[in-house]
Amino acid sequence: MNESSAQGANAALVVAAGRGVRAGGGLPKQYRTVGGQPILRRTIENLLNMPFFARVLCVIHPDDAALYAMAIDGLSGAERLLPPVTGGASRQASVKAGVEELARLEFKRIVVHDAVRPFATATLFERVIEALAGAPGAIAALPVNDTLKRGSTGHMITDTIDRAGLFAAQTPQAFRTDAMLAAHRLAATAQREDFTDDASLLEWQDQPVALVDGEVDNFKITAPADFARAERLLSAHERQIIRTGLGYDVHAFTDGDHVTIGGIKISHNRGVLAHSDGDVVLHALTDAILGALCDGDIGRHFPPSDERWRNAPSDQFLAFAAARVREKGGLLINLDATLIAEAPRVGPHREAIRRKIAEAAMLPVNAVSIKATTSEQLGFVGRREGLAAMALATISLPASAPNGNDAGDE
Template sequence: MHQKQPAIGIVVVAAGRGERAGASEEGPKQYRTIGGKPVIAHTLEKFASWELSRHIVVVIHPDDEVLFAKAASQVQSGAPIDAVHGGSTRQQSVLAGLHHLRSKNLTHVLIHDAVRPFFDHTLLDRIASLLSEGVPAILPAMPVADTLKRADLDGTVLDTVPRTQLYAAQTPQSFAFEPILAAHEKAASANLTDFTDDAAIAEWAGIPVRIVEGLADNVKLTVKRDIAMADSRLSGQALPDVRTGNGYDVHQLEPGDGVTLCGVFIPHDQKLKGHSDADVALHALTDALLATCGAGDIGDHFPPSDPQWKGAPSRIFIEHAAKIVRERGGTIMNADVSLIAEAPKVGPHRDAMRAKLSEFLGISIDRCSVKATTNETIGFVGRREGIAAIATATVVYRET
């Protein structure tokens, strides 16, 4: 079924004073310079250049009009950007932004902290896909990796808090427009002001909130050191940590009714022999991803001796590898698969395969490549005894 394209507005919250970042002649932390531009300019550029942004409203402090105008002038043209004054709390500021967007004929809204400049269009696309499926509220979040302790007032540890099912919330938090506006208005009418984020208001209002995998880099710039590190990152003072991984796999062909390659089933008079669904392409790409962070290979994580993986779809393996990469601070930039087979023909299915890779990896389809060639009737591939795959993955890792 064709999914209707959502009409998305953006609320960027930028009315805070940022005391923890210390005083600066540049003003509050959202106007501090990183990589030659104010933090908020980097944030706005990401939204303004996103093809699904319909309208952007920035909620600012009344004292910051000049600072905001200067920052906004550095944003390349894209979605229209307005500014409105916020309130004394973040909650009041968000409501002001929602009221401004009320007349813009929007179906959905993304609410984002101005001081989170390191998100990307891939995350926004994942959110938009879920919104278009009818999910009413989406929270990007990362599983908590640190050990958590509960302590009393004097700092004595009381116990260790299990990390299972605990997540660190990020923004943009994203909602169907009318329900979140109604929830904010209801909270304001009830004089409830202690919600820590918009997802908490949605939960209170009975709106189901779905977690989507966030980004390790999508951190909030809070203290002075955060801003200095962000400036160093964007100013090119450190080489980007770009890693490339390679993977190779081969599976034997036997009589059957078809093969699965890159998650796409192709009818054929043979099938691939293997413990799982024998998707040779995804197996090679899984190894390529794991190689970028030294995480072993597919056999280490999914041993063929384990009966639970018998007949398993290989999307489980590739999504597991992508999760490991992201948990270790990686952003997948590109995936390339070359298939070596005499038959079946891959060309008619190439775009479907690329779409599957895009779905499994959570990256845009233009970053997914599938190619095929024969072996000119030479060797086991040429004799139609098997299919081989070579895969390459490119991942950029954050500084540690």
Template sequence: MTGGVAAVVVAGGRGTRVGGDLPKQYRSVAGTTVLRRTLTAFTSHPGIAAVQPVIHPDDEGRFAEAAAGLAVLRPAHGGATRQASVLAGLEALADRAPDIVLVHDAARPFASPALLDRAIAAGRTGAAIPGLAVSDTVKVVDGAGRVAETLDRSRLRTVQTPQAFVYPALLAAHRKAAAAGRHDFTDDAALAEWAGLSVAVFEGEPGNVKLTTADDFRRAEAELLAGLGDVRVGSGYDVHAFTEGDHVWLGGVKVPHTQGVSGHSDADVVLHALVDAVLGALAEGDIGVHFPPSDPQWKGASSDRFLAYAIERVKARGGLIAHLDVAVVCEAPRLGPHREAMRARIAEIAGVSIDRVGLQATTSEKMGFIGRSEGLVAYATATVRLPWATP
């Protein structure tokens, strides 16, 4: 590909102001990482042909998980400053030579398609940035804490990303700044101005917020959840008979036992029940509809694939998993020693925190086929949040 529109998504920062050790772009907001939300906004836009992420060298594993399944280019490694990271992303696009490049901060995950449309159109003018009018009065304060000047707010704008440029001009400007030893530009518009480019301003979006502090994350999650008011609850059930063997799969964990279980796949009753619960919440049938046992490709298959598929069905509808809960009924094996490993594995497959996974185990008090140790049963409940459907 040459020409067209490309985007550089800058995701190499450490995000220390939000607290903790995890960089903010890899933190979740309403069940999805900030970076995945940001990348999805660009990869899903029909006018953007290539998305070039720029990441910290230590974040390869985190990035691979956050970007799994998205059509992005191999990430470039960023530098010590945002300016250096943008230059690394621009250089990585050199072989593609796009006409227009959008430069966007990964910590702004809510850029709308309409904003990207405006950015692409404005970028064709040479250099353009999204801005919002200032509604508050702005004062300049001197060293003694006294007002030195009141600015004319009609001429002021707060600036966002994506900032849009003719690609060759921005690349040349960045190379010029690097050669001149200038590494102090905090946004690309300031660098472009220094290099002599005329920068226009187009309409930004109030919702295109940058997540910086813990309060920012709390507000963003509250707003997202407010838009996911269609709360669904699904239930699932699965049963398998014991047979010869030395282990059973439960919740994605291999549990040693004196017997195995019979089934077309790995016969994991916990994951199978969860799949039915999630699909039930979506009103999309059950595991047999999507993975029929008559299909030989699923013989012996690992059931984590089935649950991951069901979770993706939720995400495809703009929803998220609020909670997963499972009760296992069997006389043996004892699940207590494996409970936390099972919860952790389910949380990993579902892409949720472990506190959103419940797991209980009980016996049937020696009654029925379970009491006779002929098999085991799992009951599951899935709580899913979806956007309200437009009539």
């Protein structure tokens, strides 16, 4: 995720104004429960756990204020949840209401998501946002694999449709706010209210929309059978295992005028001898995450024999390791690092280091701990010949997640 995304240019827009009652239960489906919680709550909670969204906004039906309040009651991270806006008579009108509000708040990118798709992963949201670098819109979609038939009202086949190049659209669908706002306003002026998804408005104006790989588990809960499928999937997702990884790194001093610690350059009368930037804290944290994943070590993924990594900033190594956790459907819970050095002092830079690590790992700052200690003038650190760092990473993974390749050094 690029720097502007991390700094809050992205907002998630949850479409929850529908009356969908085909699934039964006497309530709009977004307020029916899966695993004992309203689907809408699960969807919002999923988005609030993604730090690249600065705010989440829901569009709700005017009759659902009480249901919505109950659904979000006590939700962790609710300070990033904007007050809901009222939707319109159609999905298109509801999305427009949300887009108008987020445009007023000056968000640069909006990601629209169905309230009843609670299983979309952070990796999927990242993909659609990153695709906006090349197009004003991007959607998640799955290629159509089944043979398609057209039938008559009497349920007789009338035609077979070529499935080559066909995709089934999903949400999330991401858009540059200015393009989406203009499209909605133009459609309203033209009295066009027949667009069934958000990308269609841009297509209508001949604007490019990128396709990114969707996810099979990112299905829309619509029919009664979907609730049973959601319960099974939720049961699998909630069987989590907790893992802890340990990392350690050391670098010798050499001539120089600074050292890099936790992504922050700190003035010093020595530099460090290293192939990359020699950031012992970020190297130790990277190894800790990879260790928790049983996925080798930093030297395996970024070998010092590879010239691509000469003088490379180590925050990209940490970002890579954190992304590996998300790719396995896991969650990075906590990072804890200790610098071992006689000098320089870390105290004045502690908060800047925590913020830098949190940004690279896509974590809240309160999930990052940085400490420092000396070696009481013992050993190579005590003789001021170098510095070292130790780190722990705590992650959760679905019990079904495969182990990584723990081959180690190669």
